[in-house]
Every structure is written in structure tokens, then in C-alpha cells.
Amino acid sequence: MMEKYKFFDLPEFSTVKDILENERKNYVITLFGLCKILYAGRASSIATYSSRLITFKPDGSVLVHSNKKLKPVNWQPSSSEVKVELGDELKIYVERKRPKEVLEILMPIVYYLSLSKVDEGEFHLFGSESEMVEEVVKNPELISRDFIPLEREYQTPFGKIDLLGVTSTGYLVLEFKRAQAGLEAVSQLKRYVDYLSWKGEKVRGGIVAPSISKSALKLLKKYELEYFQLSPRLLSTIRLK
Template sequence: MIRAQLLTPDPPSLTTFLNTHTRTRDCLIQIAGLAEVTYHGRAASTAEVGAYLVLIKRDGSLQIHAPTGIKPMNWQPRTDELTARVEHGRCVLHASRRSPEELVRVTFLHPHLALALNLYEEASFTLSGSEKQMQDALARHPELIEPGLTVLDRELLIDSGGIDLYARDMNGKYVVVELKRGRATQDAVSQLGRYVATVQKSGVAAVRGILAAPSITAPALKELRVRGLEFREMGAWPDAPAPAALPSLFD
């Protein structure tokens, strides 16, 4: 399973490691250590210097995790380019995409461990619960799809069908979200594309499309990128709050 491993690598060694294994996009990469993270794109942010776990998956997606919590503190759902180089004596990873134009920059100050792992999808994964439960949970917690997302409507009926979640992002752009409990296929991508096109025809110029599912097939991911749509990998969602207990006769 372990393809390559480096302990406390120096900047040139880590740079070579990252460029070698991100180029092939056929393994899972983990880097643990002290780092600084900056993001430029639809907003701008800088994470304080701290201990982080950086994950780069085979599809080019990037996640940066702090020592606590289940959500990444920064991520790129897909990347068009992953490059590492030595800058001012440090290994710096650049993860960028063109549409929308975004860049995550990770400066490794003191990396402790670099791993390249051979992990392959052998079986599909289907989330428990119905798509209605998934829709309800993500409508309550749209931040699980994207921070700053506000849900405007559910099951919004349009000419081409029903939009699972119709939302607005932190920059005011409208977002069409299609939900799938199992692995997303090209049919799901085509469906999302039709919904986005229908909303655009109604006069809304800036519309994003997000396909949220536990996984996606390689052909579907390729088509998604060609269409300029986005994928969000969804794990288990929060349980619905329990209904308030009714008072008993003697309360």
C-alpha cells in the first residue's frame, strides 16, 4: 500500500516527492507537519502557522485538515494544476484551478512525514438514508457543501425537472445542487447540466452547478470538468434533530 515515504524531508526532497506523485495522479498523498496556508480566489484567507495534514487525492482534489474536527479548514474540490517548488528555502505547493480562478498555496515550514499510498476504489459506497433525508440534512447544514452557502429553495420545479437545492454562494452567485446517495454517473452530470442551462435561460447569468455525492465515476468527473461544473464528496450527514417531547398529562 505504501508506495513511497519520507521522514522529515528537506525542501528539495519534498518538492521532488510532490512533483513526482502529483504528476501521475494515481495515488493518495499525505503530508503532515508545520505549515502555512493561503487561499486566493472568490475570497482571500490565510491560516495561521500550525500543524496540518495535507491530503491530495487521485482526482487532484486537495484537503487541509487541522488536528481537530471532521471538516477540512481549506480545500480545492478539483485542481487544474498541482506544482511544488522551493521558494526562499521552503517547499511550497501550489494548487490552482482556472474556472473559477482559485489558488491554494501551502508553505511547508517543518514537514514531519510525506506518504504516497496506493489506494484504489474497489466498490461503490451508498449513504444510508433516503435522498430526501440527505436533502433535509444539507438544507439545514449547507456549509457541508460549501462555507457561506445559503439555501433559497428545495425541490425547485423548472422546465427540465426539480432542483434538489437552489442556493446562493458567499459572492452572490446562484448555485444549483444535485444530490446523489450513491456514486454519481454521467447521467447525474447531464441532469445537473440541464438544470444549470435552464436557470441560465431564465435570465440568471452567473450560475454554478454542484454535484454532491459520496463518489463519482472517472468518466463522470471528466464530463463534469468539461462542462465547468463542480463535485463535492459527501460523507455521512448530521442526524435530524429529535422532535420536542410533548408534555405528559402530569407535567
């Protein structure tokens, strides 16, 4: 029977190799130790010797964390392969084939290794963009009295339109953001509007979001696009303390 967790204090390199090679599909493995990390792929990087926390997940993803920030110092996505070589230092290679990239982790010492039987669990998000679109489809008057929704996720060569509809003046392209809309949202909308215009359609475009940044609003006006204020509905049972 698989245990819920195991812990190895100052493990031998051979133990680490054995566990990384044989238990990687069964457990989330965390190494805490001194490490130097070389990365070569889309760019290249060196992280000098330092104590870091390295996590290997069963799906092949690997994260190297320092003591700050949410973003790992280095990482490899799922479906990466792990090979371990023994020597003066432990050498761990995390490789991805396409695109070809490799993370080389050199460890003179592993302080501890832990194996955890982590589950995936269920996750439900409320107040998503998709829920906002849903609400507008059900209540198109939230946008305007003459708005008729036609198609969600309308595919263009330049991305998917969140919601395409018509009003008395022609097509209306809507781009939804669940948080403050920025310049990227306006540019994204502009692409879709341009695409339909190039096809000879009469088209307007609007951002649907709880708020919009100053610079984005300025750009929106320059492009003669519109802004519809709408907040995602948060689940009422979760309240802020």
C-alpha cells in the same frame, strides 16, 4: 510495480517536490508539517504557521486539516493543479482556473510524507431520498388514497420537484427529506408550488420526511402546505450496536 505505500521521514524539499509533481496521479499523498496557508479566490484567508495534515488526491483535490472538526481548514476541489517551488521554505501552489483561485502553502518543514495506494471502492447508501420516492411511487396510498404519481425529478426553472402527482383537487408537489425537514425544505417546496400557481394550476404541496422542525412546521402552516410523515427504510442487516 507500484507499491501499496511508501513513507518518508523528514523528507528533503526536493523529494517532496519530485513526489508531488510526479506521483500525484498514482497515490494519495499526505504531508504532515508546519505550514502557513494563503487562499485567494471567492474570498481570501490566512491560516498562520501551525502543524497540519495536508492530503493531495489523484483527482486533484487537496484538503488541509487541523486537529478539530470534520471540515478542512482549507481545500481545493478536484481538477486543481499543483506546482512546487524550492527555497528557504517549500512553496506549494494549488491552483484552479475557473473560478480562478489559488491556495498557497508555505512549509518551513515537512515532518513526514506518505504515499498510499487508495482505491475508490464501492459505496451503497440505503434509506436515501431516492429510495423514499421509489416507495411512494410504488405505494401512493402512503400519501393519500387519491394520490396518483406523475413524474419524478420534474424540472422547473426553480429546481427539480422530487415527485409531482395529482389528487382529486389538482396537482400535488412532494419534497422528500430523509432526515428532519427544516426551513429550507419548506422554502424549496414553496418555490415549486408558487411556480405551478403562477402558471395558473391548482396546486397543493407537501413535505415527506421522518420529522419536521418546529419552526419549519410553523412556516409550512403559514404557507398552507402539508406534512406527510414517512421514514426511510433502513437496511435491516445493519443494526445499531
